[in-house]
Amino acid sequence: MANSRLLDKKVCLITGSARGIGKAIASRFAEEGAIVYANARIAGSIDDWAKECSDKNETQVIPVYFDVTDYVTVKQVIMQINREQQHLDVLVNNAGVVSYELLGMIQPDNLRNMFEVNVVAMIQLIQLASRLMSRQKRGSIINISSIVGVNGVKGQLAYSATKGAVVSLTKSAAKELAPQNIRVNAIAPGMIGTERLSAVLEKNFSERISDIGLGRLGKPEEIANACLFLGSDLSEYISGQILGVDGCTVL
């Protein structure tokens, strides 16, 4: 296979890649020659897919099973990557949980859990990954935020707060890690037609679609393409940015 691929032999860790956007990112990265450490939660659940994806793209897709909130295991996996590859080039923080609750109905336990997964775990992954990256003075970290984290939205206050935190932590990490030549950017997707979102939208689809300038939902592959750009050397001089990938959505 041609070695002009954009991520040839780059070592990439992608969280939440069992389905939806994360799976699309892992597939796209493998197509571009990356050695992909694909994270999922249920042991064995992506073994078959990973093998298929490795064979098809003549690369390695290596499943790593952990919950992002389990710090001890996350650390072991980062050390595993270091042992096996001696470095890490790209981290995509994609794993996330979503909720839809009006202000008065936000349940504290849900709120805390969402912050644990979407924010605290993300910060810990950045802490650990950046220490590996700093050894080679090079790396790209991509955090998945959301258009609602940038603009706010009715009925998703708690979720939007976590995604707003992703925006600010991305900007701060970019500043702190720049001397190490580690770039940190975020992607703020609009409405992306994953199975999960399609199910949610079924009820009030026509009402929401009118918010999207391009008149259609985004595809997971379109988020993956933006990730590819930020993960590859094409974006070498870009850090601390929040890239909207939303088909010109106005909330």
Place this chain on the structure above:
Amino acid sequence: MSNLEKYDEVFMTNFQVSREQLPVLTYQSVSVWDSVGHMGLVASMEESFGIMMDPEDIIGFSSYEEGKRILENYDISV
């Protein structure tokens, strides 16, 4: 190279100090061992000894001598 030699080497290369200065070296006692220098020290320690330190140990790594005790948490005796 013994563990002690490796350990000393990390300090000497990161902070450009001589071996004689090491025993009394503490966080912020020299201008290069500031918070940024500290993260550089931690990264080199981790690389030299093949470990990853927990945040409480990174914070607790307050002197040349204290660092030796902290490495014991990772089964490394200096």
